[in-house]
Amino acid sequence: CIIGTKMPAIQWQAVIRQWSVVAALFIVLCDGPTMGHNIEHMPNWLLLISMDGFRHDYIHLAAKSGYNVSAFRRLQQEGISGRTVIDDFVSKTFPNHYTIATGLHEERHGVLSNKFYDPELQRGFDASTSTETAMWNNGSRDASGPEPIWVTAQRHKLHSAVLNWPSSAAKIKSAYPTYSLGLYSHQNAMQADYYIERIANWFETDEHCRLSLLYLPEPDSTGHKFGPDSPKILEMVQTLNDHLSRLLDRFESSKKLKGKVNIILTSDHGMTKLDKSKVIFMDTIVNRSLYNAELSHDYTAWHVWPAAGKEQIVFDKLKAASANQPFTVLRKGDPWLIRSHYNYNRRIAPIFLVAKLHSAIVYNNTCDEYKVLTSGERLGDHGYNNSDPDMHPIFAAWGPAFLANRTVSQVRLVDIYPLCCELLGLHASEHDAGPKLAEPIRAILRDDDDDDQAGKSFYLSSTLVTTFVSFLLVACLTSVFALGAMRAYRTSLYRRNRRFGLLDDTTNSSGGRGGGGGFNHHDRLPLSLDDEDF
Incomplete structure (x- = not known):
């Protein structure tokens, strides 16, 4: 720096413009893996199917009675089956489908039952x-908030097709599924063949559509109406088997999809029979003026919100009644609720009731729920303790990613989200399955399937390559900019020094900038108080 001489004014607008270009290039390049993928390195297709209320032993019972379960058996023999499948507590449709989609326990994702109350928002939620x-x-x-698998896929610029899955009609993290067919409906039971054709068509025509979720509300509806021990259940299992068979045939007949689709088949819970002699009447235990459960009760699980100052009274009355009636009363913070991952959420009431197996909780013997029970319109239910085998659903996986004819000892519904991410090569959002894919799950994946391994690793490899190239390019751009700035500064400095007579004619005439003449360190001008750089 030359004391007494103004520093050359830095053209800040030009600097900002140049660095804005560099920053924009860096952002685009670093975001490359999520901006689009090379078709050659796309993962195989993945279809996640849930058949609501499909108890773990239905296939065995149907086969034992002579019903056709050949498609289910094909999945098991050519792929993977789960010996024990652990659903989340409570064993209800909305909560467990969101657990499947997010990999989060119910207390984490906040969908606590098919209907529940939020005290902060001061409102209830249900199917409507x-x-x-x-x-x-x-x-x-x-x-x-929670991130379902289709949002994760779309965050990586894959497309998704989600049909009738609970939560898929809502905007979550500012996104809807790429393809959908409208609202979730428990009545859209058997549009399965139509759904199958739409999924196959989306897979075949959209290169980026690599994920689909399909929800079918059977055999849950049949189980509720006729009970899990009815022949109607076995007939429905055969009907679902026929749909599954047509699905497999459709994929096998496609030149594009044959041998390239992974299928995960699961359910949200099991089913058990209801005993009309085991009904708990809440109005005989505690007066309704002492609590509110209108927006958060079901046949098998009740969230009880006590009136102000009445929590202890309500709890004591319920605790006394539970000694000789088939239900359990728990207070928030109870070790059992904590172990069940059903405690740490504001939507969980201070007092929680869960009916014991085969029993139901209603207000009284004149309410609509009791009339349904006594009319014979509801002979089966779920929502009980998820450790009971009757609550356990099915799990099967089939396709190029999976080993053949293997059984995994235990699968939790929270494991399915990270498994889907593994198959699609996605960076999973936060989930409750653990820091890495559960070992029993990882053990069922092929290690020698080059196509599938390429699919599972495409995102990671493209990220590493793109990041490295981005770093080199930004480094080069930075160097060029710095050299240009230094050259401009030196040129400006040279001209200013000549103006003040600090360079001799010999130096100037010779064209050198660092010769024998130049600046004399003893020839200094006094600082000026008007200098902008003082």
């Missing part, structure tokens, strides 16, 4: 509100 974001984002007021 399933299109509302607030139901599925745990009441979050920002983008920090």
